[in-house]
Amino acid sequence: MADYQHLNSAEAAVKQAEQVERQATVHVDCGDWCGSVERIWTSLGYDELNWTYTPTGKRALKTIGAFAEHPYYVRPHYIFMSGIGWSLPHWGAGNVYHEDATGTPFYDFAIADQVYDAIVNAGHRPLVELAFTPRTLVPSEAQFPFEPSPTQWSTYEAGLWSFPPADYAKWGDLVHALVQHCVERYGLDEVQHWLWELWNEPDIFYWRGTAEQYYALYDVTAGAVKSAFADAKVGGPATTGDLARNGPTFLRGFLRHCAEARTPLDFVSFHTKGAYFTPWRVYGPLGGPAPTPQSPSMLKMLREVREGLRAVGEHQEFRDLPCIVDECDASVPAHWGIYDNANFAYRNTEYYAVFQCKLMKKLLDLNNVSEAHVAQATTWSFYFEGERFFEGTRSLFTAGAIEKPVLNAYRLLARLGDTRLRVESSAAWPLERLDDGDAGMPEEVDALATFSGRDSVAILVWRHADDQHLTDQTEIDVALRIERLPFEGNSVHIRHWRIDGQHSNSYSAWQAAGAPQDPSPGQLHAIRERQGLELYEPDRVEPLRDGSLVLHVRLPLPSVALIELHAAVRPPEQGGSAIA
Helix, strand or coil: CCCCCCCCHHHHHHHHHHHHHHHEEEEEEEEEEEECCCCCCCCCCCHHHHHHHHHHHHHHHHHEEEEEECCCCEEEECCCCCCCCCCCCCCCCCEEEEECCCCCEECHHHHHHHHHHHHHHHCEEEEEEEECCCCCCCCCCCCCCCCEECEECCHHHCCHHHCCCCCCHHHHHHHHHHHHHHHHHCCCCHCCCCCEECCCCCCCCCCCCCCHHHHHHHHHHHHHHHHHCCCCCCEEECCCCCCCCCHHHHHHHHHHHHHHHCCCEEEEEEEEEEEEECCCCCCCCCCCCCCCCCCHHHHHHHHHHHHHHHHHHCCCHCCEEEEEEEECCCCCCCCCCCCCCHHHHHHHHHHHHHHHHHHHHHHHHHCCCCCCEEEEEEEEECCCCCCCCCCCCEEEEEEEHHCCHHHHHHHHHHHHCCCCEEECCCCCCHHHHHCCCCCCCCCCEHHHHHHHCCCEEEEEEEEEECCCCCEEEEEEEEEEEECCCCCCCCCCEEEEEEEEECCCCCHHHHHHHCCCCCCCHHHHHHHHHHHEEEEEECCCEECEEEEEEEEEEEEEEEEEEEEEEEECCCCCCCCCCEEC
């Protein structure tokens, strides 16, 4: 049975009542096509701009590029920040803008070139976040409380970068120069796919100006982007999503401004976060328990995204624009981990991989009932220099460039087909319950089924609950009832990929090795052997009856499986027990 020891008796009773039965049925109708599968997950971002082009950063981007079915959009912060080009957690500097002794601007694209070279050379596309204010453009009257210390270098790093630039004309020239430089360096065929976005979260401390000042800067920025490259795609405002804060209000004001001023707007961006653990940081013994067991809330995230889509849908002229949730995160901040608060442990485990698969399906469901639609759901995850093994940061790689289980979620998603198929699950949580209560989503079994158009069906099926502390190693039986398979012949070839506590899981392999912080070569080899996507069982062939099939998949909590069905000829890509 599931582990409810962290709950009080009343909470445990509720959880037990919500637990799915020992069996669930998932019905897939391969003859009922439900539209295309938009690859909303092909996007990542991070704060530490200068880690993009480190040897580790370049290898990480290429690792993702090796399995990506589409180029990923990559969104780092800080391209216009002044500094020495050396990132720290939650910090970086592109150091582009400078002025000579007469106040005449000049530009240094050395760091920008390294950033965008690394992204493009790995097969990805930049989402260029045009931010923040260079030191020379900080208004002279800007003030910020500051006490010099080893952890705060100056008033600029402490917050002066967040003030609106003193000279909007110089800012516009800077934007124009960057776009023009990128067109010259990478060519129109490449840069036509890039996205250009003004600022980040201007509704909170990232912007210490008024909303009207931001609108005015957006007008200048959009004009500068278009003047450098008329077909460039520009947008914003990358607001926070918290319904109790200012984000949705700011977003609506921005959209209203763009509609009235007819300012160019090619996409709309906003954010969502699943949890703000309380307290964020616990100053206690290393490895201590969480003060209160907490977990990311998918309900919170879906509600925030729904509100953003509603804001866009209120404007007929914007309803068809891509909505980019370019920070779509289970919790914040990215650079804190298990030694800050043990609740961040989910970032190391299979729980996060299953969460991401489930989230993408729910967002696709939300698209189906919204006037506007999500085009990208960006994980704010990359890697952190100098961290300990499985620090618990929001990252795709841990120390030693070990791939965390969550990266395998994106490998699974990459294997899905382009056409969605009708699915019904007896234990799914329906989107109609989005407004039911404030607790996390209860345990469910649900699936996302697709057809590739190449005689291949892929079914992603999971067991998950919005409670990382709720586990159940007793597997439940999931009956996959698949009908109207588009295959000739009387049999089908089956391949079963799995992410759970024992499969596709470098973290469990690291724990099995004794959780070493200085792994031996043999231990590193054993961990890396388990970091890729693994087969749950050998491939097999099963008979069809009138184009139908029933498979039984046993799932612990949490877990996700990908069942691939092909015509009964072994597919050309067989692989081994794991794939990179």
